[in-house]
Amino acid sequence: METLRHIVVFVHLIGFAVLFGAWVVEAVNRRYQVTRLMNYGLLIAGLAGLALAAPWGIEYDLNYMKIGIKLVVLIAIGALLGIGSARQRKNGTVPPAIFWSIGILTALNAAIAVIWR
Numbered sequence: 067m068e069t070l071r072h073i074v075v076f077v078h079l080i081g082f083a084v085l086f087g088a089w090v091v092e093a094v095n096r097r098y099q100v101t102r103l104m105n106y107g108l109l110i111a112g113l114a115g116l117a118l119a120a121p122w123g124i125e126y127d128l129n130y131m132k133i134g135i136k137l138v139v140l141i142a143i144g145a146l147l148g149i150g151s152a153r154q155r156k157n158g159t160v161p162p163a164i165f166w167s168i169g170i171l172t173a174l175n176a177a178i179a180v181i182w183r
Contacts, residue, residue, distance in 0.1 A: 067122065068124075071118070071122070071124065074114050074117050074118055075114075075118065077110065077114040078110075078111055078114035078115055078118060080110060081107050081108070081109070081110030081111030081112070081113075081114055081115075082107065082111045082172065082175065082176050083107070084103060084104075084106060084107030084110060084111075085103075085104050085107030085108050085111060085143075085172055086107070086169070086172045086173065086176070087107075088101050088103040088104045088107060089104060089165075089168055089169045089172060090169070092165070093165075093169060097159075098159050098160045098161070098162055098165040099154055099159065099160055099165075100147050100150040100151045100154055100160055100165075100168070104147055104168070105147055105151075108140070108143060108144055108147060111140070112140055112144070115133075115136065115137070115140065119133050119137075129182070129183075132178065132182050135178060136175055136178055136179065139171055139174060139175045139178070140175060142171055143168060143171045143172060143175070146164050146167055146168050146171070147168060149164060150164045150165065150168065
């Protein structure tokens with residue numbers, strides 16, 4: 067059971083890597099756009115994160131405060147991706163504040179996962 071949990075953690079990390087990597091590519095190329103790959107990364111990370119929030123395969127208590135904060139940040143990232151996609155369809159580009167917020171919140175969510183024990 068522990069091995070399965072580690073596999074889900076790995077998939078969760080891949081989801082955030084896809085989201086953040088796609089965002090970095092757009093930032094480096096100075097294209098303020100939301101890509102489909104960002105949405106896929108968010109979906110992978112969110113589903114794997116929800117699976118990890120279930121207390122299966124562990125012998126210690128989960129930190130529900132940490133899980134709740136990560137969920138709120140994930141929802142905020144999803145909202146920004148949705149708003150950014152709508153603005154992109156309308157104007158052809160995402161406002162820089164929304165674009166940079168997506169990257170900052172993604173990095174923040176990864177930092178919470180790694181730093182907060």
